[in-house]
Amino acid sequence: RAAPERDHDAVTFRPGSNIPQPQRYTTRDWLQNIRSWPHSPLLRRISAPVTFFTFWSFVVVCLSHLLAFPPLTLAMHSLVGTALGLLLVFRTNTANDRHWEGRKMWEKVVATTREIVALCSAFHEQIGSDRLRRIAYLLSAFPICLRDHVCGRHLAEYRIRRCRQINLWRLLPPRDLALVQASSSPPSRVIQLLLAETTRIPDSPDGFLS
Numbered sequence: 001r002a003a004p005e006r007d008h009d010a011v012t013f014r015p016g017s018n019i020p021q022p023q024r025y026t027t028r029d030w031l032q033n034i035r036s037w038p039h040s041p042l043l044r045r046i047s048a049p050v051t052f053f054t055f056w057s058f059v060v061v062c063l064s065h066l067l068a069f070p071p072l073t074l075a076m077h078s079l080v081g082t083a084l085g086l087l088l089v090f091r092t093n094t095a096n097d098r099h100w101e102g103r104k105m106w107e108k109v110v111a112t113t114r115e116i117v118a119l120c121s122a123f124h125e126q127i128g129s130d131r132l133r134r135i136a137y138l139l140s141a142f143p144i145c146l147r148d149h150v151c152g153r154h155l156a157e158y159r160i161r162r163c164r165q166i167n168l169w170r171l172l173p174p175r176d177l178a179l180v181q182a183s184s185s186p187p188s189r190v191i192q193l194l195l196a197e198t199t200r201i202p203d204s205p206d207g208f209l210s
Contacts, residue, residue: 145186
């Protein structure tokens, strides 16, 4: 029985994990991989340089048959291949280190926002339901603003067009949303709104919350 077709570029939620991850390839997907190869996004990205270097190689081979070039040894190819291999290994290791470091920092941001919401929820009677809900929305909006600010405005605008129902429109009122979008640093603007809201929390009569 043929395996069902899957979109390997789609981001899915694995069982037992809250972190979205891309669907991995398996050996059973070889036929689907061959059939989807002409529509591959990676192929479209590298098609221009691959075509250029293929044409350039064809020209060099034709000239080598027509003209008498001096013979070259394979030592240069071996040296270049070794150097490129070392550079690729170093670049891959560096990219993996940066990736995991970013994952750790992002996990810390998410965990900290959850801890603050849990702490505020423990004092919901002193804070008030409306103010607590606003603080929770601002804390939820902070990771989104930070993600879009780090990725760049062009990618942020693309995500906003594609994911309006899960973006800031559901978390911030129109006035705050306009302030955040007009700011050169949206995460800092969200923190400023959050500080302005927390400073309005009244002191408790027993002096425990001040």
